[in-house]
Amino acid sequence: MNIEYIKEKRKGEIADIISRYPADRKKSALLPLLHIAQEENGWLPVDAMDEVADILDIKPIEVYEVASFYTMFHLKPIGKYVLEVCRTGPCCNVGAEELIHYLEDKLGVAVGETTADGLFTIKPVECLAACGTGPVLQIGPEYHYHENLTREKLDQLIDELRRAN
Amino acid sequence: MGKKILLEHINVPGINTLEVYRKMGGYESVRKAVNEMTPDAIVEEVKKSGLRGRGGAGFPTGMKWSFLDKSTDKPRYLVCNADESEPGTFKDRYLMQRIPHALIEGMITSSYALGARTSYIYVRGEMMPVIRILEKAIKEAYAAGLLGKNILGSSYSLDLYVQPGGGAYICGEETALLESLEGKRGNPRNKPPFPAVWGLYGCPTVVNNVETIADIPWIVNHGGDAYAAIGVGKSTGTKLISACGNINKPGVYEIELGITVEDFIYSDEYCGGIANGRELKAVVAGGSSVPILPKNLILTTANNEKRLMTYESLSDGGFATGTMLGSGGFIVFDEQQCIVRNLWNFSRFYHHESCGQCSPCREGTGWMEKVLHRIEYGHGKMEDIDLLVSIAKNIEGKTICPLGEAAAWPVASAIRHFRAEFEAHVQNPDSCCKKHLHRELVHSH
Ligand SMILES: Cc1cc2nc3c(=O)[nH]c(=O)nc-3n(C[C@H](O)[C@H](O)[C@H](O)COP(=O)(O)O)c2cc1C
C-alpha cells in the first residue's frame, strides 16, 4: 500500500465508529468506513478498499463484495460532481425523465457518462424518498437534496458548480 | 381536523431542537418509563394500543415485542428501520428531518421496554442530511442525560447510534438490514429463525419502522386504551400517509385511520383533488409494491361501500378487487398517465433492486422488465400479456423474502384492471406513448 487514504487522516472518527459495535464485530463499521474513503477520494480504488480491510481486520474480498453490492459506491473514477437523479415512477410522472434528457443535452453526455472536463457525471438512481417534491437530485459527499427541480434550477446549479472550479 | 399524534407540533419553530421539543412535552415518556413503569408494563400498553407496524406489513407491534427471546443472557437489540426506499414513500424522512427527537425519544422508551442496552437506527445512505440531523439530536440527548449511563438518574443505561446504509432497497427488508448492519451484502436471511430469536449478531432483536417507534411515546404517556380509541376496528391510531403524483397538494399527512379514501384524495385538508382539473385514473395506495386499483375500486369496494383508509377496508375484496395500506405511500395517477409505462418503470426498479439470491426473483424480475419494455416500446405481442401474468405467478411465494411478491403484485394487478390498455399498446403502439418511442431512459446498473 503506497498511499494512505483514511487511516491516519480520519483516525479519531474511525476509532469512534468502531467503538459503536461489540469488540468482535468490527466489520459492522464497513459501510461507514467506505463512505469516508469515498468522501476522501471521490471513488473507491482497490488500494482504498484494501486499507479499509486492514483497518477492520477482514479479508479484502469481504470489502470488495460489499462495495460492489451497494449502489452508492463508485468503483471506477467518476466526475467530481455526481448528479444522482431519481428516475423512479413517481418522479417520472412529474417530469424527471424530461429533465434527465435536458441534463444529457446540456452537458453533452449520456446518463452514466462523465463530461470531458471531469466535472460532471449523470447517474440515475432509484426513489430517494422525496416523491412529493420531485424531480429530485443529490450530489455527494453531502448528498443535499435538490427538490422540485426545474430546468432553471438545474441551469443555476450547474453554473454554480462550474464557477466553483 | 383529525387527531395528531406525530405531527401536532410540526410547525413549531425550533421543534428540531431539544429545547423546544422538551418545551412541547417531549421526552415525558422517557421520564415516566424509567421512573414509574416496568418494561413489561410498557409492552402491555403497546399490546393494548393495537398499534401495527408502520413499515408495510402491519404486524401488531406489542405481539412482536412479546416474542423477543428473554431466555438467554445474550444482549438484546432494538434496530430502527429507516431505510425508507419503497417508491412513493417519504414519511419517515419527513419526520426524522423535521422532528428528529420524536424518533430518539421513541427509541429510548422502546429500548427500555425491550431491555436493550445498545440500539441502532439504520438510515439509508442517501439520507446523509438526515443522518447529520439525527446525530446532532442524539448528541443533545446525551448532553441532557437522556442517553448514556443512568438515564435521568435511573439505573437504566442506553447507547444509541446511527448507521448509514450504502444504497440498496432490499436493505429495508428486516433481515437484509441486519446483514447490512453486520457489514455484509444485503441478502435476506431465511426465516425462521425470526429476528426476535436470532437477529443482530445472532442475538434477540426487534426491528421496527421509524413511525412505529415514534408512536410509542404517546402510547406510554396516554395509555394503550386511549390510542386504541382512535381509528376503526383493528386499524387503531393515526398513520402518516405520503401522497404524491397528480394531486394538488403532494405531501405527508397524518390521518386518523378510518377516513374515506375519497376524503383523503379530494378534501383540501389532504391531497386537495387531482391536479390541473383532470380526472382520477388509478391509485397505488401503499407504496409501489401493492396492487394498483382503478378509480372505481379505490373509491368504493366491490360491494359498493365507501373505501376507508384502514388496513381492512383497503384489502377488502382480496387481490381480485382490493389492495393494501402498506407503507402509506399513496401514488395518484390522473387520466393522462400510461399504466404500461408506469408498470415498466416499476418492473425496472424491482429488477435493479433484486439481491439475486433466488432465481425466480433474479430472473423473473428481469424477464418481466424485458417483456414490459417491448410492449411499451411498440414491439409487444398479444401473448406477452398472459406471459407476464404467468411470470408473476411463478415468482410469488417462491423466494426467501417478499421482494418477489413486491415485484409480482403490481404487474398482476395492472393487467387484471387495465388489460385493455396493454392490448392497445400491442395493437396500436403509436396510440399512447409515441412521444417516448424515440428516446428511452437509459439504464445503468
Ligand atoms: C423488499 C422490502 C423492503 C422493505 N422496506 C422497508 C423500509 O424501507 N422500511 C420499513 O420500515 N420496512 C420495510 N420493509 C418491511 C420490513 O421487513 C419490516 O417488516 C419492518 O421494518 C418491521 O417494522 P414494523 O413492524 O414497525 O413495520 C420492507 C420489506 C421488504 C420485503
Ligand code: FES
Ligand atoms: S420516485 Fe423519485 S424520490 Fe421517490
